[in-house]
Amino acid sequence: MATAFPFSAIVGQDEMKLALLIAAVDPKVGGVLAFGDRGAGKSTAVRALASLLPKMKVVAGCRYNCDPDRPAEFCDDCRARAAKGALKSVQVAVPVVDLPLGATEDRVVGALDLERALARGEKAFEPGLLARAHRGFLYIDEANLLEDHLVDLLLDVAASGENVVEREGLSIHHPARFVLVGTGNPEEGELRPQLLDRFGLSVEVKTPNDLASRIEVVRRRDEFESDTAAFLAKWTKEEAKLRKKITSARDRLPSVVVPDAALERAAMLCMALGTDGLRGELTLMRAARALAALEGAKIVTDDHLRAVAQPALRHRLRRNPLDDAGSGVRVDRAISEVFG
């Protein structure tokens, strides 16, 4: 695979970077959607994240990336093997799986393994992209152009955390919990509202318009392309720092306190905006907690809530779909009402 541009070398785009980091710290936040201008580095940021993620522990030989520390969530294979004896575990890179447009359903959910079926007459399941993405990230570039039947399928799996395959005489189910990351350009079409709702955080990406950052973007890109190795070496330190920040934020996360006052604030904010259901509040709370962990804070404060309110809520307003420019303004207004 082509070498990814270092995450820390991305100029500006603070909201997008923050959202991705939050998702890396707490996958429960529920995915990131980055919508915006062409050529502003949306895909670059997602691909950069992949090389930044700390490794994770999986059961050796498991095709579904089962977590050895969570036997309750094992796939059937691991369960059977665990009953026979202790499982070995290995460290692997967190998967960031591309769901390319034009993918066929059998590759997404998995299907009968053709090779084994043809050569040996065995009925074996070949896991698809959803299995590969378990405990990692599933990335859809141009998410707004994804075919409807694949969107339906994703919605189902994302909601249940499990992939159920019933085809060709196979009856398989395996865990499939992943962080959905989507990017796209709104000029090319809107995202289906149901899919929009699945993303925890939604960020708007704009091409920087101040000259200094524009020059810096072009310069770094040019440097990266003309001498990739040297550029990567130059940024190793920053990358290592950031990786460490994610790791320690993850360790700290369970101990970050969310005081009742913050919960109340979150609820007030959602009420003021009239968001549907509880998902807004939950995401707001989780994102603020992840941010606090990233910053090394022990308690979630108003500042944390304020910083993540836009990405956590802007796509959840009971919205007039025409009023896309207005949703950000409405969130801002609600923030100033609630936080004074």
Added chain:
Amino acid sequence: MTAVAAWSGAVTAAQLFAVDPVGTGGVLLRSRAGPVRERWLALLRAALPLPQSFKHLPLHVADGRLLGGLDLNATLLAGHPVAERGLLAEADGGVLVLAMAERLSSATTVHITSALDAGEIVVERDGLSLRMPARFGVVALDEGLDDELAPASLRDRLAFHVDLNGIPVGDAEQVAIADADILAARQRLPSLNVGKEQLEALCIAAGALGIVSLRAPLLAVRVARASAALAGHAEVEQDDLATAARLVLAPRALLVPQASEEQQNQQAPDPPTEGASDDDSNDRPTPDLDRALDEVILAAAKAALPPDVLAALRAGSGRSRTRSQGKAGALQKSNTRGRPAGVRRGELRAGAKLNVIETLRAAAPWQPLRRREAASIGAMDAQPRILIRKADFRIGRFKQRTETTTIFVVDASGSAALHRLAEAKGAVELLLADCYIRRDQVALIAFRGSTAELLLPPTRSLARAKRSLAGLPGGGGTPLAAGLDAAFALSDSIRRKGQTPTVILLTDGRANISRDGGQGRPRAEQDAISAARQLRAAGITAVLVDTSPRPGPLAGQFAREMGARYLPLPHADATTLSQTVLASIR
């Protein structure tokens, strides 16, 4: 810019593209099919060192062929799945030629652009999971008329935008490009770097020309490098930057560079000093040297702007910007391929599409049994590796969702504005919201003064629909005939794309401008009636919403002539209006 100069620019573009096909992304070649275009392509072909291939991508290429998939023949022969490379992978190391790029579907566009970005393609199809290198340059043949353009996401990634329209064959001089020169340039390319000031100057120039995307300056950097390599310069020189500005930045310009241009005209003799500080880079004092460089680049870019573009930009840069963005969605056909709706057992009759992979899957479990069976009757030697019976055939089923495009034709004339333009806008917005839920496309035509204007070509982007609606001014005469003609023309083109148009006309029916722009009610009404009859004859579903305060027989008559449902709404608010319209088009 003269035709000769335009041709020489096109030739330079071909050379520089040949030097760095992957880095520069490619060439957008706007030209009708003809001898000039052929000559340019022949020239490029000669310039590309062998064995670089020219791969032609047909317009309606299927995903399977584009991306690759299962090779049926080889799979059956080998007895295990064999992958087949798609066109994108086959183009690796060469040049991909896109025919009729202005009609490229959004799905195909995305595959091409993501291959351009990643230099490889990822295939997850037919039980295969492959990653294949796909590093190629693109030549997009764009035969669009004024308003049609290749998809914006593709244009953004191609460094060279070359327009051959308007170049007579006589001016398109035969130029021989030696591929040895190109090869030598390629060798020099890696050692050439664009300096810090030079890079800044290109960024500044792009900014001054109103170019938003950052790919433009980046592509300009690469073109400057290719130019230096071709010229045999030891390092990138001012000329190279000027060439890059002319070929990459100028065709993308949305603004006429103001300050610098005037300065150059007025005080050409003495090099620019004051006045430079009022520009963007206030926090970082720019040395005079850089400023001079920007000026050179800007002047080069400006000289390359065609005169009519310059005039249009001067007349209203804002409009030109929205138009160029508006086209982005306009040409992207939505997903008209049928949605796969499972497979069934079936026979291979005409029109049935065999789903190879599912057929193989159906046959797979039976192989050992069939082989034993074949062996028992001694027929094994003659049998192919995979034994497929008729009962294994699986036919793909597709659900073709017909796409509806709702065309709003809004009367924005003085009489309508007086009455209820605001309400009509409100109703259109509500209808748009409904279209959004059904994922319909919408288009917006407004008529006022003496003409009708297509404010928004068919799109699914509601944000844009809303924007163009909000900016709709009212006032002037009522050229109803022009509005209906425009609606008819658009409906026709939508039908040709295999989609279903629905026209929603909001007017008070008081036509007073005839087709030729003349005033006078009787003729205007007659023209409008004949325009209305066209719509009826074509059998286009239409709704006429009478927006006059006291609905008269006039609008009703038009509705009958159009074969449209008539909705007099004297006192309805926007919500009622939208509900009624929806009920009547269902």
